[in-house]
Amino acid sequence: xxxxxxxxxxxxxxxxxxxxxxxxxxxxxxxxxxxxxxxxxxxxxxxxxxxxxxxxxxxxxxxxxxxxxxxxxxxxxxxxxxxxxxxxxxxxxxxxxxxxxxxxxxxxxxxxxxxxxxxxxxxxxxxxxxxxxxxxxxxxxxxxxxxxxxxxxxxxxxxxxxxxxxxxxxx
Numbered sequence: 047x048x049x050x051x052x053x054x055x056x057x058x059x060x061x062x063x064x065x066x067x068x069x070x071x072x073x074x075x076x077x078x079x080x081x082x083x084x085x086x087x088x089x090x091x092x093x094x095x096x097x098x099x100x101x102x103x104x105x106x107x108x109x110x111x112x113x114x115x116x117x118x119x120x121x122x123x124x125x126x127x128x129x130x131x132x133x134x135x136x137x138x139x140x141x142x143x144x145x146x147x148x149x150x151x152x153x154x155x156x157x158x159x160x161x162x163x164x165x166x167x168x169x170x171x172x173x174x175x176x177x178x179x180x181x182x183x184x185x186x187x188x189x190x191x192x193x194x195x196x197x198x199x200x201x202x203x204x205x206x207x208x209x210x211x212x213x214x215x216x217x
Contacts, residue, residue, distance in 0.1 A: 048117045050201060052186045053126075055109035065105025072098030104128070112184060114138065116204040121184075139177040141205040146198045147172050148191075148213040171213065173198045175205070 056062060075095030079088050107128045114121045115135075124133030149172060154165035171194035174182035188194035191213070202209035 048115065048204075050114040050116070050197070050204070051111060052113075052184075052197070053109055053111040055111075061105055062109075065102045068098045068102030068105065070102075072096065072100075072102060112186070114184075114201075138205075139183060141175055141177055141183065141201075141207045143176040143210060144198050144202040144205070144207050145174045145176065145182075145210045146194055146213055147174070171195075173201070175201060175207075 072095045075091055075098060078084075078095075079091055084091060104127065108126065110123070110125050111131075112121060112123050113131065113133075115138075118135075119138045120135045121138050122131075122133040122135045124131040126132075148169055150167055150169045152165060153168040169189075171188045171191050173186045173188065173194050175184040175186075177183050186194075186197065188197070195211070198209060198211075201207070
């Protein structure tokens with residue numbers, strides 16, 4: 047594997063949730079003339095349904111990320127829409143250390159009258175990639191401990207960097 051691709055994407059929150067809901071609503075609008083009576087022309091109903099599905103697919107397929115090419119020693123931070131990645135390649139600085147830490151915090155969502163107000167302890171695993179500076183060049187956030195460790199080991203071995211694990215044996 048000569049490339050590392052970190053995608054920042056969560057289909058169950060934020061704009062991606064909106065995209066999923068638009069797809070569902072669009073599909074419902076497309077099939078609704080089969081079992082619901084409406085005064086609107088069927089062409090208008092189908093156009094609205096298809097439009098909602100297309101907009102939902104556009105939202106769901108878009109995400110940002112970081113791509114590191116180990117052989118060319120370059121990286122790009124990109125925005126992907128329908129699989130096409132927009133971003134400029136930049137020369138990768140000399141990486142000296144890859145570090146993994148666990149961060150825990152209490153997560154709450156704001157009560158809005160629609161969704162339930164949930165709160166709970168969240169543990170995230172951050173993989174940070176350092177060059178000679180004290181500030182990380184890259185920071186990748188994972189919800190899964192094993193995936194964070196696997197990617198940190200991959201980065202450290204391909205970038206000839208030391209690996210430092212600042213997490214408990216099992217979180």
